[in-house]
Amino acid sequence: MLAQTLVAEVLDIGLSGGADFAEIFLEDMTVNKAEFTDGRPRTISGRDYGLGLRLVKGLNTVYAYTNDVSRKSLVELARSAAVAFNAEQEFKVLDFSVAPERGITPIKIYPDQIELKEKIDLLRQGYHAAMAYDTEISQAQISYHDWDQKVLIANSEGTWVEDRRTRSRYMINAVASFGSDYQSGMEGYGASKGFELFDCINIPEMAAKAAEAAKTMVHAAYAPSGKMAVVMENGFGGVLFHEACGHGLEAAFVSKDSSVYAGKLGQQVASPLVTAIDDGTIENSWGSSNYDDEGTPTQRNLLIENGILKGYLVDRISGKRMGCVSTGSSRRESYKFAPTSRMNNTYIQAGSSTREEIISDTEYGLYAKSLGGGSVDVVTGEFNFAVREAYLIENGKLSQPVRGASLIGTGLEVLQKIDMVGQDLLLSEGMCGAGSGMIPASLGQAPLRISSLTVGGRE
């Protein structure tokens, strides 16, 4: 993507101001986005293109980026960044050693091998399937998005990684109306795949599921309010661990002692039923990649084993602060962001209970079937996430459907209250927003129960 001689020149200039580490992240990404609403498609295609330069001295970082990757512009960028350190030195960039291909996300059909028309036809199909589900379905919004990103990550220590990350996502949002009430239902699938994504999608089934959720919710009562047992479904139910714990294990916080999980390695932080993993190497998974955004190979990181805290998610800089090495967890949205420690594919391992056992063992509580996003204050450990579709559990049985509500708690307390973990592990895809931007991340779990959690309903 760029000649090694030019990259070496730019990194050398970067080091000349006193930095002990220089890195470039070059990105060239082709994007197709299409949305089908109200009976017609709207499509936009584009090209994201730019370079981020990072200089590090000790724990100080200078970050600069530009869209102009001509030699003149890059030399100027490196000079203006280098002066920030206000020193002079004669470090030289080491010879580049080209990283091998890893094959974690093999692609069968790249997005540019398929005509836009074929993609639009799949949106149309989803739209008509959702609208035809029931007369109460008043609108549907179907979206398709593909990204084909080529990156070059090179640094002054000789790292040279060229990688291609291809992702596709298809989503259905159905709206049901009844009187003046409106509710929506959402289903989708995304992966580090090309157009073969659709080998794993049954569009009529997905549309029916989204529409059914919307229709069920438009007739549902409000969720109850207060503390109760909560059974969380698999897949996006993983938002629980992602918010309650995952962010708190990111070294960016841990290394500054500003996470509730800092200094707790080897301690019991969760119920013994909890074993949690972040794995950037799951084949074709939404949050996987061959190398992280600092050029470190991704890996499988054991975070919690039988409730004992075993590891953190570490990037280079935080690693320096903590005296440990990167875990291949450094990520960024684009060249516009300096990378930091983030999650890839995070999940709680399956346990031994069946879904039926978990529900029948619950006298009263909430069954959270479909989950939305969440957030956390890493400093206090207070987290929240949204339930989109829920049912009451009464006397060990699912009773009436109830509408969405936010669920809240604090990480250390809630992880201890996980008292049943099911067998049926499933991962789902989300977009995770934090310090280094919005990144694709998977989360997952088997169905599990929390003995007591605050449900923010209205009844």
Add this chain to the structure above:
Amino acid sequence: MDYRDLIKQIFENGRNTFSDMEAYLVRDSEKTIEYSNENLEKYALASSGGLALTVRQGDRIGAAYTENLTVEAIPELLSMAEQTLSVNEPEKAGLPDLLETDEIVNVDLSHDKPFQAASWLELGKQIATEGLSSSEEVHLVEVFIVQQTVQKLIMNTRGLNKQSTHQINLAYAEAILKRAEEMKSGRDYLFFEDISEVNPQVLAREAVKNAEANFGAKSTGSGQKTLVLDRRVMASWLNAFEPSFSGENVNFGMSSIQDKLGEEIASAVVNLVSDPLAELSSAKRYFDDEGVSTSYLPLIDKGVLKNFLYDQTSAKQAQVASSGNAQRSYKGPSKPRAFNLTLLPGDLSREALFEQAGDGIYITGLQGLHSGLSTISGDFSVPASGFLIENGQLSRPLNQIVIAGNFVDLLRKIEAVGSDLELEMSGCIAPSVLVRDVSVSGENEN
């Protein structure tokens, strides 16, 4: 290269393929200083941008963008636009007319105060030092100072040629305090035009004070409660529901207030406007992202829903005129959005609101606004924190509660509006308000 020339070249190259073209170009330059305690953790210099091209042929449109702002990118940009045009179907109501004008407009609202690295670095460090020295309990002070300058250029093949430059400067401090095993964070920020407006001591101490106030916070019982929503909370809540007023969402049947035009959707003390020239805002807008002149637009007037927001496409579909509310990034199509969404102030001080509340909760923090509400249903359920109000006075700190309800329902329950208007980080402007009978979920076992 002058970007006007680049666009003219695109128009020239595309002339034989398309009947008309529109270009929207953004140049964004950003300078960021981040201190973590007294350590300059990050210093960022950025300049980037992108160009969106919308093309027309008959009643179809196509769209493409690129971040490569050189002539080499033109063939690919035109070809991507042509491909999207071939799959996009005609809009039901047809395409809006293109703006035709010979007038060249150039609005420059950047403050005449260029970024001075040395004084900004000094300020960042001072804020950190002030924070660290203000209490023994301070564990970490994180400081951000950001200057963002955005230049927009809108041109079409009918002569439209408008350019604007805006600049935003923000100083932000977050303090993390430790007391025994407990940690609390607090923050404060200030939009400024000149660096001399930022008092490092005031900003740092406010952040520390906000953190300190949270120690010992606990939940409370569930029930229907009286709330005073702090101005920043009110602004971020209104901002989250802002898409409810989008004409596009109304056209699509995806706004919870779509059929309520002319109806009372709020109490009589509620006046909500889109105010492109709002005095508190440095993002003053004379024309929108399609080049249409903006205007002051009442959305809710004395509780009555008066208007929705329109860009050209949604206006054409609704058979009304654009309200000049187009907003877009170069990566996507225009959407109707409010400019400086403002809840007009009343005349009560915040203390007077507490007094009128009697017993209730002063909400100073809301989380999960990106996930805990739906502008389609209008329902919300969001975690909150704040302080108990007892006999009109603030008492202990409070966390781990959720407030829930419906957009219109809460607007109707607003009993009084404060006078303490402020510009919030989202760009929305609001005073504090007093609301009765809101569902609060707390600690009691159900």
